[in-house]
Amino acid sequence: MTQFNKWITILFILIISSGGAIYAQNTQQSREELEKRKRELQLEIEEASKALKNTKKSSRESLAQLRVLKNKIELRSKLINNINSEINFINGDINKAQRDIKTLERDLDTLKKQYADLIVYAYKNRSSYAMLNFVFSAESFNDAVKRYEYLRQYREYRRRQAGTIVETQEQLQTKIENLKNQKDKRSLTLKTEQEQRNTLEKDKEEKDVVFNKLKAREKELTADLNKKKKDAAKVQAAVRAVIRREIEEARKKAAAEELARKKAAEAERKRKEEAAKKLAAQKAADNKSNEANNTTVAANPPAKEAAPEKPVDDDKPTRSINVLEATPEALALSENFEANKGKLPWPVANGVITGFFGRHRHPVIETIWMNNDGLIIATPKNEPVRAVFNGVVVNVYSAAGVGFAVLINHGKYFTNYVHLQSLRVKKGDKVTTGTILGTALTNEDNTGEIEFQVWRDINLQNPQPWILPK
Structure with a gap:
């Protein structure tokens, strides 16, 4: 295998591993969502049961009682679907555990066969003389050292092989116990699902009884509905x-504020015009005075005229999406x-x-x-x-x-x-x-x-x- 192919293989393994991790994470999240929704549905069913109990205090059946029963039936149906989804997850765990057990059993059989071969080989070569003969029959000292190291590693490998067998047996036992727990959990969940179905049937029967009694009072219900x-x-x-009154009041208030703003803008514009006229008259008077006194610009340079103020577009309308949002407070509230x-x-x-x-x-x-x-x-x-x-x-x-x-x-x-x-x-x-x-x-x-x-x-x-x- 080339170096390039090795890197491709490693990259592929990493992608598969990360994909598996993401799938496991998504599965975990889905299970958590299922458990959360299951708890929510159970609480809603409890509230519906309390509401139904209160409606039953009445001397006869009512639309409110029928609506609560329908709501309770719908919630219980959702709960059953939730339980079925949970069962599907458990079945997936059981199938995975069974596959893992088969894999571990195959691995254990292979390990035991390999270990048996090692034991047979060790038995056939158990003589110390044979071991020494194997070492000292080497052609050189280095070759003898390598043969000795081989024998040492062989013994270590055999020891590790025995440890691997024990570890695999422990993993297999854990998987078998986990499989049993999953099957017990599935049995319990299936029992719960069946209990919910039985209760659902009772709720439907009760709903039908209430419906039929109300049906007999059709004229009364029609009159009540019209009222x-x-x-x-x-x-x-x-x-x-x-709401129309609020809109009208808001419109009047906005119009009054707009009129006041325009009046203030007009007064400010007139003030600026008067100031500009006074400034122009003063400038003309200053020019005449300078000509009469024959004053040179170089000797007495005139003061730099202040730049005119940038006009403010006070007439620019303030747009509002809705008259009820005309004020900053109302807009923020919306x-x-x-x-x-x-x-x-x-x-x-x-x-x-x-x-x-x-x-x-x-x-x-x-x-x-x-x-x-x-x-x-x-x-x-x-x-x-x-x-x-x-x-x-x-x-x-x-x-x-x-x-x-x-x-x-x-x-x-x-x-x-x-x-x-x-x-x-x-x-x-x-x-x-x-x-x-x-x-x-x-x-x-x-x-x-x-x-x-x-x-x-x-x-x-x-x-x-x-x-x-x-």
Whole structure:
């Protein structure tokens, strides 16, 4: 093998080794992500179970109970998929362990055969006379020394070979034990997966029972839905009216500030014109005085005229993306709110989303569509509702069917907290992240429920991408 080929071979081995290390690292990361998601799903299922327990305190079935059951079924299905992914990893470990065991067994057989050959050879040449004859039959002293060194190295190699056999046997035993542990782990995980499937079937059966009972109350549900649509329309109208008022006030304030700035700029321009006229008159008077006195420039050089001030373009308009961001404070608040997208805390410490933003088919009456302006969150009774970001309370209002609502301004963004049964803030209050606004309204299931909305100007946004994922 040439020197070049040796280097190519070494480089190839290094690439393969590094690739294997990267694969192992990615596998480890995937396992860590699986474990993390598994814990998160288990916590969400626990919260859903608590919410379901609270809804069952009601005397009869409700849509909230059906939504919690559906959410719980979805979470448990995700957990089962997570467990199946974990089983796939374990199967991969088992297959790798089996391959390693076969390789070690082959290596051990080879080592034992080689060692047996060494023992046979040593037995046949065990005579001290044969050893001495082998050394002293050398043609020269140097050759005799080399033969002696060969015998010494041979004995050392035989000793090392025995040690390698013992070490390989230990590695093989460790791999066998690891394989057994992996198989035990797989059996336990498969058992857990089956238990989750059994529970999932029970949840589905319970959901079907609730669904059928609600289906029998279709007329009542339709009337209730129509009432909720009217209530939601009132909330939307109230929010848009307040936001339009805020926009108009911000526009008036910006216009007044712009007018004041222009007046100040005009006054400054006139002042500069008057100063320039006075400077020109003074210069003309000085020139006449110099001509009358016949004063030479060389004898008395005139003072260097000050350079005229560079005009300032005071009429250059200050552009703003949005009138609600006209002030530096409002702009900074908007930018900070945007920068925290996906990081905002939940408005309640304990809660489960039972209604998602946007248009959805009715869970019972499939011919009817529902539209949620925000996230419907089931929460324990009397749960504190908190502000998700710094801002100013611009409206506190109440309406039939929705309880109290609090609207908070965050620059060009607004958060709206609907279905509160008590209030801790008033219009004009400055709030920070975590400020308690009130408590959740108790619904027909005798449990808490709120609606959380996010607005950009007068346009509704999906709140889910803004809050921390669970």
